[in-house]
Amino acid sequence: MNNFVFQVPTKVCYGEYLSSTALEVVKELGANKPLVLTDKVLLEAGILKDILATLGAEPVVFSDVPADSDVDCVNSAAELGRSKGCDSVIAVGGGSVMDTAKAVNICLSMGGDIMDYQGLNVLQERLKPFVAIPTTSGTGSEVSFVAMVKDNRDLRKLVFGSRFLAPDAALLDPTLLVSLPPRLTAATGLDALTHSIESMVATITNSPFTDALSIEASRLIFQYLPTATKNGDDMEARGATLVASTMAGAAFTNAGVGIIHALAHATGARFKTHHGITNAVYLSHGMRFNLEYSSAIYARLARALGFSSSLDDNECSEALIERVEKLLDDVGLPHDLRALGVPKMIGDQLNEWANLVLEDPAIIFNPREASLEDVIGIYERAY
Ligand SMILES: NC(=O)c1ccc[n+]([C@@H]2O[C@H](COP(=O)([O-])OP(=O)(O)OC[C@H]3O[C@@H](n4cnc5c(N)ncnc54)[C@H](O)[C@@H]3O)[C@@H](O)[C@H]2O)c1
Ligand SMILES: [Fe+2]
Structure with a gap:
């Protein structure tokens, strides 16, 4: 440890x-x-x-x-x-x-x-x-x-x-939170889920304490976010997602976040996209980028969430990423940057933006080092 x-x-x-x-x-x-x-x-x-x-x-x-x-x-x-x-x-x-x-x-x-x-x-x-x-x-x-x-x-x-x-x-x-509109409920819930997942794979700084918080926060979000989004005055769902976001906050503030947040920070600062929705769009792409380094951790999270124990680590990881993508559908969030109004960047503009991602302090905690080409690749897949 x-x-x-x-x-x-x-x-x-x-x-x-x-x-x-x-x-x-x-x-x-x-x-x-x-x-x-x-x-x-x-x-x-x-x-x-x-x-x-x-x-x-x-x-x-x-x-x-x-x-x-x-x-x-x-x-x-x-x-x-x-x-x-x-x-x-x-x-x-x-x-x-x-x-x-x-x-x-x-x-x-x-x-x-x-x-x-x-x-x-x-x-x-x-x-x-x-x-x-x-x-x-x-x-x-x-x-x-x-x-x-x-x-x-x-x-x-x-x-x-x-x-x-x-x-x-x-x-x-x-x-x-009863008045929080469905889209912001969904978006902020995905921010919390991103905190949970990124803090679990931040293996230099995480700990059994942060993992425990991240796992329970993820479970609550998968279980209750669709209800909190569709039925804003369901107090059980509101309470569960609120507590989950605080737990995920306690996890990430001790363990750090990673490349998904670095991408979201640079995109939000340039194009005024909402932090949570931007994380939501990048989440599955960032998870796939880290897959080679993090599959045992994704599998541990997936099994804690009740995924079949007969799946191996890679199958569990893939199932978790698909579950994240399905959650976006369930809460009505888009899967691509185009839907957020982010312009298609090319040439110098794209390079300058990608450098902003690499300079973001969140990226320090990411388990896999990223190059300029890697960042551009994620942007293109997320577009
Ligand atoms: N300090 C941290 O640890 C940390 C972590 C993640 C994100 N952030 C920052 O948080 C900001 C995003 O915060 P956010 O996602 O909570 O959104 P937000 O605070 O920007 O609020 C978004 C909109 O929701 C409205 N709103 C908020 N609560 C409402 C309610 N109960 N009913 C109706 N409307 C409501 C607000 O008026 C606002 O228009 C970003 O600037 C991001 O960088 C900070
Ligand atoms: Fe965040």
């Missing part, structure tokens, strides 16, 4: 209507004036009603977080928090809101320019109390050590990675 370190510093709480306890949780953490980050869709849908009701007459709310938010948004929200004397942060939203809130907390806690903190383990100090309340079931940002925000100047995602970015508490409230 590898040497490993495994940690989940975040206190994880699950329960229907739990989000209304956010202020109590902030107070337990020694603070009492939170800056609440969210987005307009969630605010207008009334998802924050119960949370805001507990925050007094004038809660400090920043609701201008766009999908795949950026450094300018981080600076504006931090300015609001500073001007109102906020001593903590509550994020209510999907990965875009939670990642933005992590970056805002760096600004509020450390001062200075957010750009000084990008990279891995630059941040070495505790930040202000931070509570994450996810409204999608995919990113795992509510327990992860990572935040990604866009630098609009060169259309690239900046990565901030430090265990001090893990929220102090994650409140998993499945009632907040």
Whole structure:
């Protein structure tokens, strides 16, 4: 077995209507004036009603977080928090809101320019109390050590990675996800499944702890994602997929992701495709690329999911990849990049994009090293 370190510093709480306890949780953490980050869709849908009701007459709310938010948004929200004397942060939203809130907390806690903190383990100090309340079931940002925000100047995602970015508490409230539309439910579920599978094959950094989380998260996603997608108010399916995404988040933040995420990051930054849907399209292609190195692991996962024990490792792996492709059909997601509106790249544009994939930090953990030609090959098969 590898040497490993495994940690989940975040206190994880699950329960229907739990989000209304956010202020109590902030107070337990020694603070009492939170800056609440969210987005307009969630605010207008009334998802924050119960949370805001507990925050007094004038809660400090920043609701201008766009999908795949950026450094300018981080600076504006931090300015609001500073001007109102906020001593903590509550994020209510999907990965875009939670990642933005992590970056805002760096600004509020450390001062200075957010750009000084990008990279891995630059941040070495505790930040202000931070509570994450996810409204999608995919990113795992509510327990992860990572935040990604866009630098609009060169259309690239900046990565901030430090265990001090893990929220102090994650409140998993499945009632907040009832309004999540089918396509986003499916897409974020596939993001979580990609976290599970990539963290299992990240064999330098994974551990029995991360494998256990990945296997159970995968089982819950295969079992419940189709129902959560088709019947958004099925609380059992919502709860199972929400818990699965947090488990997968705990797995990948310790073990890493891989080439599928590197492809999705570069594609999303260039062509504004949704992170989860982009992972979904690349997932089977990335799994096939890693097959030679990962078939024993895929087979272990497939057998844990109940696939026939009479199949050998290669047959199990192929069956798992086909099962992933079928899941996309079951939840109504496309199989190719063309359907996401990604243009057909050729020549210099394609090479430049493929280099972005190879420079992405996620690729470090992939079990098989990829060349420029390999990345281009996956793009062409996924197109
Ligand atoms: N930090 C991490 O560990 C990590 C991991 C994976 C992805 N990410 C990042 O997360 C982002 C993607 O996050 P996401 O997939 O959660 O999507 P998102 O946060 O971008 O949200 C997508 C859309 O869904 C809407 N929405 C969210 N919850 C809703 C609800 N309950 N009801 C109705 N509408 C709702 C939002 O308003 C938004 O328009 C990307 O920027 C990605 O890079 C971060
Ligand atoms: Fe992801």
